[in-house]
Amino acid sequence: MPDQVDYWSACLMPWPCVLCGQRAGLERVCVGCRADLPWITHACPRCSGPLPPGAAPGLCAACDLALAGLAQVRAALVYEYPVDVLVAAAKFQARRECARALGELLVAGLSRQSFCALPADIIVPVPLHPARLGKRGYNQAVEIARPVAAALRLPLVTRLCRRSRNTEAQSALPGRARHKNLAAAFSVRGSLARSRVLIVDDVxxxxxxxxxxAGSLRRAGAAQVTAWCAARVVPDQARLKV
Ligand SMILES: [Zn+2]
Ligand SMILES: [Zn+2]
Known part of the structure; x- marks a missing residue:
């Protein structure tokens, strides 16, 4: 659902769908385009890896994400066309409305999943390094988190965490190098006093x-860290089984 300001502006002038340009109404992706999206519905409740059709609910055979420090990672969509186009537009074409659309899809997608979300007290979008924020003009994770915060009625906290190293683009690095690249990449100001933190990110x-x-948040006192992401990369092997 859109937040209050979005709601009233959409009532006055309905959004055009960010995918097809048709009038979409109160949300930024029209009903027809939503129906065709690669939703993750039957999935592992820990990492959101899609489960084969007919498989019993439960953890996936290969919880292959590096999930240390995270109690749960949820994702609404498989990262493939046209979700990849939306993400690229949000990150590299200054189309803030595409990031908001991803946030709306995230809320809509997770409400269709059968497993429950772990509770949270605050929402922390993954921060951008100030240099990259300056170049892009906004943090797409903050824009994705706005509809999530409105839906969950939780505070959106954007000044608590800082990206202290301008890490290279993760997508250009192999897995092991990504881990090294991110060592001590984030710093947290102050104490989290045993809060339960929900991280929001794009992919x-x-x-x-x-x-x-999550490691930085736990060291600052967070009692539990979970994450919601608009999309999830699904390895080819898992995709074949879906
Ligand atoms: Zn559309
Ligand atoms: Zn899993």
């Missing part, structure tokens, strides 16, 4: 970014 690939941030 989960190996889980190293989320895990690195």
């Amino acid at each position: 989960v690939t190996t889980g190293h970014t989320l895990s690195s941030l």
Whole structure:
């Protein structure tokens, strides 16, 4: 659902769908485009890896993400066309409305999944390094987190965490190098006083970014860290079984 400001502006002037350009109404992706999206519905409750059709609910055979420090990672969509186009537009084409659309899809997608979310007290979007934030003008994870915060009625905390190292683009690095690249990449100001933190991000690939941030949050006193991501990379092997 859109937040209050979005709601009233969408009532006055309905959004065009960010995928097809048709009038979408109160949300940024129209009903027709939503129906065609690669939703993750039957999935592992720990890492959101899709389970084969007909498989009993439960953990997937290969919880292959580096999930240290995280109690649960949930994702709404498989990272493939047209989700990859939306993510690229949000990150590299200054299309903030595409990030908001991903946030709305995240909320809609997770509400369709059968397993429950672990509770949280605050929402922390994955921070961008100030240099990259300056270049992009906004943090897409913050924009994705806005509809999530509105839906869950939780505070969106953007100044608690800082990306202290301008790490290279993760997508260009192999798994092991990603982990090394992210060592001590985040710093947290102050104490989290046993809060339960929900991290929000655009795409989960190996889980190293989320895990690195989760480690910093746990060291600052967080009692539990979970993550919601708009999309999840699904390894080819798992995709074949779906
Ligand atoms: Zn559409
Ligand atoms: Zn799993």
